[in-house]
Amino acid sequence: MTVSAALFAAQRDHFARLDPLLPTAAGASRGEALRAVTAAGDEVAGVVHRYDHQPGSPDLVWSAATAWHLFPFVGGTGLAGMDALLTAWRSRMATEDSGEDSACVVAWPSRDAEAARAFLDHGMTPLTVLAIRGAGAGEDVPRTGVRLARGDDFEQVLAITAAATVYTGLTGSRYRDDTGALVAPGLRATLDSGSAYVAERDGAIAGVADCQWVRSLEGSPAGELLPPGKWAYVNAVSTVSRLRGRGIGRAIMATAHDEFLAAGARGSYLYYNPPNPLAPVFWHRQGYRPLWTYWETRPAAALR
Template identity: 30%
Template sequence: MNELRPLLASLTGEMNGWLREDDPLIGELTVPDEGDDVVLALAAQSRRAAGLVRRSDTPLSDAMSLWQASTRENLQLRCSPEATTADISNLLDSWLEHPMPEVSEPGGDRARSVRLPVPLRQAIVPLLEYGFTARTVTLARRLNTPPPVSPSPALIRPAREDDGERMRELMRELMATEVSFGSGYQRAPEVSDHHVEEALTLHDGWAVVAEIDGLVVGWASMAPPEFSGWAAPSVRPRPAAYFGNAVVDPAVRSGGIGRALASTLHNHAHSHGVDTIILDAASNNTWSVPFWHRLGYRPLWTTWRRRYPTSD
């Protein structure tokens, strides 16, 4: 690692320079740091690409395990603007020749992933050739002006504690859909309840529900800037808020309820001085990314994933 640090620092600086010119909304990259979780340090033969591979494990009971394998290797890639597909292939080849770690707990799953800025198009073909698929797209939109209010057949109001049971039911339905698309991982049903509990801790209008004839048919939540620090580095403009969840009953989809939920939170965020909203959408879910694009979001980052069998 020590011998690669000057190269990683140089490539990070170069990468930030050309990304800033290509898309000023994309966040600043930092130089990958050392740590006990680093398992590999890699460099292409050309020295135009390099990176660190980090090992991480998430308990199956953790809500984050709904969206990612419980045992993961993540590549932090840095490259110069002159990096070619051959350079990326060379780096991936060095990474993948090492065996994938075993799962950290029974019933777990394994994957390798790399999160890349969308303008790094020379990485796409090598990733596909090495069996990676686009799993998640990180999108963002700015709130330069008050967003338009979308009409809705439902009453949009702040979420309450007594909405919890119905919100949990809708969240479990959403996770079943994401698993069927290959976007999420099969977990115990109650694991997704953590998202609802987290949303109900948000007060002052940061979590809302859609109600028709007394029945909650959808809900959405957004973390205010003070709780979005982990996601904020994805963008340059601040303050940034993270749009965590948006769920609509399948029986009433395509009726404007999802748009109304999002519009309500957009206006709430704007009134609280938020500049940029960030969210992650599942690439495999053919409804998700087009929906957010219609609401003014655009892609900044793509997380690529290669799944592995539970054991070799």
């Protein structure tokens, strides 16, 4: 799809004004074109991608089985432009037989309050936030009992992670009966790579942080979301439910943040669910702040 040079330039300027940590707005990719015009005569555009996740796909941990993602190009048109584009998208989605396990998704800079108003007006919910933390001094909390995870920790770590993922599904991703099977391959790979941390209490694993390394380069998928550089990705932090509130998560992350800094990370990032009663408070206290918000409507037919 072709986006006019003027509209793309306006989008880049808009992102730069919104948040200094946003990467340069990406150009339009291939996909289904969507166009609209505001009441004032301003043209806006978008690209729609459909993603179909087959049974057993790890993507089903966080995604609907069928998801339509909109990538807006509204420049500096604000609420009016996003409203016009979402109205056009609603008309487009009315032609789909989407089913219950489906979603309409838009990722947009978290600090754009005018766009947030448009998303809310069209029945979308902020279900996921990508939050970042710059490299800095470690927290002054006890780090005792924290170590790198080993391959023989897998069964304990899987049980803790699967239980936490089911809990997250209450307020974010859709609940899946096969959650354990979906998260197992990625978790095994992380343990094998030596980038996961566990905390032990009374001889048993009480919490785990599943971490990975990502390099953000211009033109790469990560480069569309993060400033350039080497980033630590915190895929999940899970604590045994009966031990929550005892500082185990903080101890794990204090150790992980020290390691990230020593390894030359520009910072770290993660995804959390705003409706989760535990996650936002925990991560904000760890120094993370929202960069991108993923707005969703489930099922897709509920877009209005």
